[in-house]
Amino acid sequence: MVTLLDTAALPALDRRPAFTAAMAEATMPSTVRVHEIDRPWTARLDAWDLGGLPVLRSEVSGGLSLVRPQRLLRSGEDEILSVSVQERGTGLHAQFGGQRAVPAGALAITELTAPYEYRWHGAGAGRAVHVPIRRLGMSVDTIRAAAPLIWRSPLYALVGAHVDAVTRNAERWETDPGAAALADATIALVRALLASTVEDRAAAADTLLVRVRAYVRAHLDDPDLSPERIARAHAVSVRSLYRLCRDAGLSLEQSIIEQRLAGASADLADPAGRHRSIALVARRWGFADPSHFSRRFREAYGMTPREWRREAGQRVPR
Missing domain, CATH: 2.60.120.10 (Jelly Rolls)
Structure with a gap:
């Protein structure tokens, strides 16, 4: 400022x-x-x-x-x-x-x-x-x-x-x-x-x-977020929603997953949130199943959520 x-x-x-x-x-x-x-x-x-x-x-x-x-x-x-x-x-x-x-x-x-x-x-x-x-x-x-x-x-x-x-x-x-x-x-x-x-x-x-x-x-924190719910909230059909996203070069489900994982990775790297369990971080970003979260996280980041948190902690200046 x-x-x-x-x-x-x-x-x-x-x-x-x-x-x-x-x-x-x-x-x-x-x-x-x-x-x-x-x-x-x-x-x-x-x-x-x-x-x-x-x-x-x-x-x-x-x-x-x-x-x-x-x-x-x-x-x-x-x-x-x-x-x-x-x-x-x-x-x-x-x-x-x-x-x-x-x-x-x-x-x-x-x-x-x-x-x-x-x-x-x-x-x-x-x-x-x-x-x-x-x-x-x-x-x-x-x-x-x-x-x-x-x-x-x-x-x-x-x-x-x-x-x-x-x-x-x-x-x-x-x-x-x-x-x-x-x-x-x-x-x-x-x-x-x-x-x-x-x-x-x-x-x-x-x-x-x-x-x-x-x-x-x-609504990233809502496990029930789905194409059907998004379409209903905007008074369009699911088919129209998918066509809209396709024309914009956007994969709706993949975008949701990527945004959730990005939010979770930031939380895991935040020293102020180290008291939160990995399961709690997963739920906070819309993952109802911790094992599913861990699998998707590893696919995206090449390491488990626990390893990500540990490496982030080592990068924090002492």
């Missing part, structure tokens, strides 16, 4: 200019308007790196407005989406002709390289992950049509929960070996959210595939 700004130690008159400068460096140049100027005002801005995606958290003690007018736009700027979740307070988001209240826990998408306004009254906090538009594989026009209407999407709650969890635990994910994969998953989910909002038929299969992948990740 990098603390970009903490105004607590600054003179009152220096706080707003410092916050404006920090926000411009972390995002794009904007106009900061501080409300409730009759009271002491403080702000803090922290940043993390999630597999190449910037994650920011801002907290202020009083109301403010962030405004990016046309006059502050610059040609050649990298096109960036800010996918944010309101942590505390109620915000008001306005861009592309749409305006919407953003209560605590709600999601908002802002194109930072276009005019926008985001404001709240009273103390508040928010978290955001910044996604380069070029990595979404979508036209700017499609994004601008979808962004004000994301609350209509059937994926809104799923993506909101994902962004909330990722940004809330950014400190942990920043150094995790899976950070780059998590960043890719975040980009895929944002793309699916936008595509489903504008009902782009060409993107419908991508949206369903992202939902299936997210469902599988969320």
